[in-house]
Amino acid sequence: MPQSIYERHGGFATVRKVVSDFYDRALSSEVLAPYFARTSMRTLVDHQTKFVSFLLGGPASYNDDHLQRIHARMGITLPAFDEMVLTMLETLEDHDFTKGEVAAVEHELRSRQSLIVTA
Amino acid sequence: MSGTGAGPDPGADEPASAPELSGQFLRDLLRSVRGVFAVVDAQNWQPILETARFFELFPPDPAEPDGPLGARIEGMDADRAADRVARRRPYSVDVEVSVGPRTLSLTVAFHAADLAGRPVVIIEATDMTKAKETEYMLDSYSRMAEKNARELQREKERAERLLLNIMPRAVFEEMKDFGSVSPQRFDQATILMLDFVDFTEMTVSRHPGELVSELNDIFSAFDRIVELFGCERMKTIGDAYMAVSGLPEANDEHAQAIARVALRMRRYLQKRNESRLEPWLGRIGIHSGPVVGSIVGVQKYVYDIFGPGVNMAARLEAFADPMQIVVSSATYDRISDEFTCRELGEHPIKGFGTQSLYSLESEWKHRR
Numbered sequence: 001m002p003q004s005i006y007e008r009h010g011g012f013a014t015v016r017k018v019v020s021d022f023y024d025r026a027l028s029s030e031v032l033a034p035y036f037a038r039t040s041m042r043t044l045v046d047h048q049t050k051f052v053s054f055l056l057g058g059p060a061s062y063n064d065d066h067l068q069r070i071h072a073r074m075g076i077t078l079p080a081f082d083e084m085v086l087t088m089l090e091t092l093e094d095h096d097f098t099k100g101e102v103a104a105v106e107h108e109l110r111s112r113q114s115l116i117v118t119a
Numbered sequence: 120m121s122g123t124g125a126g127p128d129p130g131a132d133e134p135a136s137a138p139e140l141s142g143q144f145l146r147d148l149l150r151s152v153r154g155v156f157a158v159v160d161a162q163n164w165q166p167i168l169e170t171a172r173f174f175e176l177f178p179p180d181p182a183e184p185d186g187p188l189g190a191r192i193e194g195m196d197a198d199r200a201a202d203r204v205a206r207r208r209p210y211s212v213d214v215e216v217s218v219g220p221r222t223l224s225l226t227v228a229f230h231a232a233d234l235a236g237r238p239v240v241i242i243e244a245t246d247m248t249k250a251k252e253t254e255y256m257l258d259s260y261s262r263m264a265e266k267n268a269r270e271l272q273r274e275k276e277r278a279e280r281l282l283l284n285i286m287p288r289a290v291f292e293e294m295k296d297f298g299s300v301s302p303q304r305f306d307q308a309t310i311l312m313l314d315f316v317d318f319t320e321m322t323v324s325r326h327p328g329e330l331v332s333e334l335n336d337i338f339s340a341f342d343r344i345v346e347l348f349g350c351e352r353m354k355t356i357g358d359a360y361m362a363v364s365g366l367p368e369a370n371d372e373h374a375q376a377i378a379r380v381a382l383r384m385r386r387y388l389q390k391r392n393e394s395r396l397e398p399w400l401g402r403i404g405i406h407s408g409p410v411v412g413s414i415v416g417v418q419k420y421v422y423d424i425f426g427p428g429v430n431m432a433a434r435l436e437a438f439a440d441p442m443q444i445v446v447s448s449a450t451y452d453r454i455s456d457e458f459t460c461r462e463l464g465e466h467p468i469k470g471f472g473t474q475s476l477y478s479l480e481s482e483w484k485h486r487r
Contacts, residue, residue, distance in 0.1 A: 012260055019256055033220035041215065041222040045255035050263060059267040
């Protein structure tokens, strides 16, 4: 079995830095921050940890139903989704992920756009 | 005055003293530092001074702007804080404060101090947000990892069960520990071969689902019998069933164990046939001799045994009449003290010359 991006980058030791950085950037973004306003820090960190681990092929899994259910009431717009994708890709770039890996993650994200964007 | 220049600088005649801190300077300082602290009167907890950052994070309630400062820190136990401070014991409380979309995690500590003879409390908050984030992230990660570990464990147990279907436990343990299994010769072993009369005809005359289901029932029953007597089911090929005793663990009573298995198998078939229109008639051949046991195959591997003894058992099974158990003289010699056998005379067996054969009838101690 080929190694996942998660494994190639040394597992959680590296991924936790990406999670932490992405969390900061998301909360600093005027577009994204309002979506998190009513979420507790513990829930948000938990969500982001699973989300980043999942995206990079780590030990978390979401099926399409699950993704759709948890985003259904958030009213996410296409610009907000685009901003999230861009923020994630920039975070990965700044943590020395290769162009190919960043593109693969973008593909993963974009392929689920219709499950997330509901407004 | 000597002007040698060796004396002290006239400008430094008086020792340098700390400059007086002006009220304005203090106000500027409290506004500009990033530290989060305040000093309150220990009697009434009214603020004496606080930094701008403290005010920002713990703003007064607009409805009660002059209330005690303790009321502004949600989650703090005012009585306990006052009590601890009075006894000069440590007290701190963890609080979460929202600033815009962010939640800051702060540890607020209270210390007693003295301000020109007046008891005061110094309140200082330390930003623990990053540490909290890391703690929550680790919680999240460990839950994920533990969940994965549980799933892996279940998967491992499932794989073990599958492997135990195709090899004896002792062989499986060797493979698990060393990654491979070395072929091994077992000098003392007894092999049982069974197959069914006219099975080929049954496959075309009966519904395939029904046939497989019946075969499955019968072989499952055989598996239980084999296990009951400490033998090993080696494999099934179509309607043929092969069991062995004496490996992978040695068993001095290998021939007796297999003889008991054979009698129980026949008894099971007889009982089963009584209640059915179409009988399953088994033929059984038994031989005792050395065999080699090994894992064979790379991708689709299986534990198997080889040697002339295996072929001999197969030949005797083919020789047997329906519901007859034919044993070779090698097996007969080992079991004749405990089992009733009937002599069948000498017969040519392909590849083995002429052999004295016996039909196993019953066990002495438990005549059936």
